[in-house]
Amino acid sequence: MSDEGKATREAASRVVLVTGPSGAGRSTAIAALEDLGYETIDNLPLSLVPRLLDGALSQPMALGIDVRNREFSAIALIELIDRLTRTPTVRLEILFMDARADVLLRRYSETRRRHPLSPGDAPEVGIAQEIDLLAPIRARADVLIDSSDMTIHDCRAEIARLFDMGQRDRLAVTVHSFSYKRGVPRGLDMMFDCRFLANPHWVPELRPLSGLDAAVAGHVAADTRYEEFVSRVRELLLFLLPAHVEEGKSHLSVGFGCTGGQHRSVAVTESVAKMLAEAGWHVSKRHRELERQAQVLPGVKEASGA
Incomplete structure (x- = not known):
């Protein structure tokens, strides 16, 4: 990369797109990034994301996207990722929060929540569908965190390690x-x-x-x-x-x-x-x-x- 290209990338606004299957810790990741100083927005319609990022941002941003988004599809999200990757004012990173299927099922069973992809069916049906749906996004991830054997504290600590902005004057x-x-x-x-x-x-x-x-x-x-x-x-x-x-x-x-x-x-x-x-x-x-x-x-x- 040329010196000019490096300078442009360094001047670009840092944007972390957070996604992953329901129950894998996406909300925990969003909260952790907010604590690190990122401006966070959860489940903004995909069509509005480019408009949101049009122009310079005052601080790094974290965007939460999952299957509950009314415009969600793997193709639409990949197209958004491609578009943002080509945007010179944006330095995009994909954070994919993952977990094993058996762990996701256990979490849904314990919380008695309905899976967004199978509200009228067993959670394992929705879990399987979501894992399959998100596979192309998972393959594009810059950072993948498997929360299967993690506590909330473990997740937050790992995110802090990976996404802290390195400001020595903040702790x-x-x-x-x-x-x-x-x-x-x-x-x-x-x-x-x-x-x-x-x-x-x-x-x-x-x-x-x-x-x-x-x-x-x-x-x-x-x-x-x-x-x-x-x-x-x-x-x-x-x-x-x-x-x-x-x-x-x-x-x-x-x-x-x-x-x-x-x-x-x-x-x-x-x-x-x-x-x-x-x-x-x-x-x-x-x-x-x-x-x-x-x-x-x-x-x-x-x-x-x-």
Whole structure:
């Protein structure tokens, strides 16, 4: 490629087109890219995409496309990909989120959702049709991520590794809540134990709620040790985060654990994440046990603890 061609490509706007079979983690990928600073739009009609990308973009963009799109067809999507590839102002990348058919079927069975291609039939019918329909797109993918054996955190971390824009002055911080009974999440850089705080599990009216509820958060915050604990954690993180930026780190994971991952760790995670965001850091949150209850990818349904 000539120097002029390289300069043109570097000046082009980065656009990531995210697709893949339903249940493979496309929504997770879109959310992860948004956390990385991409402007995200999900399921825009294919005919409107070229108009959207006409002219310079103010920031990188991620577009989610799947079979629910009213104009969707493999031919139409390939034609769109070809058109955008030839557009000098666009630097297109295809991210294909994939998973094994048996994993997709398990996720649909656990969430009891209807497959968009077979709403009146068994999910496996729609899954097979969608895999076949998307095969030509899969073959065109620049990046293929198989989420079959991944958690949401694994998917987000992999996307951050592949699509972070390499800005040394920004650090993506993920704050996790988790249950010690289920083990410590993989990939944590720092971890804090919240089990010394007052436990809402022992208050009957609070037990079925989570740390996202104001009543639970208020109960945890009423512990005389809460304010100093959260304040010290905040000071520690604000001291350490700039040092991680200087070391060139693009992502940092901070975990807060309690017995069941439903009350105390969730409330503290929400509080600390808000404090960091107010201090200007790029923050995302993950509540592992609440996600399991909600059957979000990978869709494992379990009872919560204290």
